[in-house]
Amino acid sequence: MIYLDYQATTPLAPEAREAMLRWLDGPDGTGFGNPHSPHRYGRQAAAAVEVAREQVAALFPAGGRVVFTASATEALNLAIRGCEPVRAGRGIAVSAIEHAAVWDTAECLPNPHHVIPVDAQGLVAADPPIPDGTGLVAVMQVNNEIGTIQPMADIARASRAAGALLLCDAVQAAGKVPVADADMIAVSAHKLHGPKGIGALWVRDGVDLTPIVTGGGQEGGLRSGTLSPALCAGFGAAARLAVGRMDEDAAHVAALWDRAAALFEGWTLNGSSGRRWHGNLNLRRDGIDVARLMSDVRTVAFSAGSACASGSGKPSRVLQAIGLNDKQAKTSIRLGFGRYTGIEDLEEAAAAIVAAAREQG
Structure with missing residues (x-):
């Protein structure tokens, strides 16, 4: 089966897997220690966590701290x-195309809630409207559904001018492009070839947070719960690898994008073609039944929308925000590719998808 769903999750890097094994039990059986325990086993595990923290910190600007969480969703909720x-x-104030982890959280709070619109290309204006009294602006750097890259430097200036903190969901950006300058930044290990079950929130020095998960006071009092040294080590190794080969990965993705553009001639791209991560190809073709298409092309793993909303039966809120009607949104597919995708795999997958779509008339 050909995997083209990199926005949902990425294949685990062999280097990350290898880093994790030592802290599952280890060759001498001593890698299972609790990193919050004072004895030797615990100190060894704690040291591994701190090495991983430094590796993950390399994804972010200087002048902040990394708080490990169980997911990017938890990190965003904490922020x-x-x-x-x-x-x-x-x-x-949140952009109209935020992930549900931001959108739903903002909606359920009693605070005044403002939606920052996007244009037909899926981009927030460089000088977005931020109402008086706004204390937090949340904008995703790289959109998970359509791949658009927001003008984060401009948004940061506008947020500061409004006296608001800026929260950046960098889940789809981290390890692929330089992460934006913000006050708080959320990332997830499994979106950059690390393990599932661990994320992180970067917090700029001087930004005050109150914990939302209480208990043992781990993670500097901001997030309680025993950390997994294995997950931390895998995250750290994946982050280090991503930083070290960012240019190489980007060049590979650019080549895949150029080839895909030729293979899907006649399909319509959703979102900006220039201001986007080119490992995300969100396309539509009038008249196709996407559920039938996915059933007919069972040799390719791809998505009919964001993985978080799949199965809901509702048109994508992101596609609606860029002006697509329900019918257009429901004829859209998302292909995600990256480091471990071969050109031949992409060609074979595209041929199968195009042929199945053509069979529908």
């Missing part, structure tokens, strides 16, 4: 619910 402006009742 939104735990930051001082939101707790003080100030407003939250």
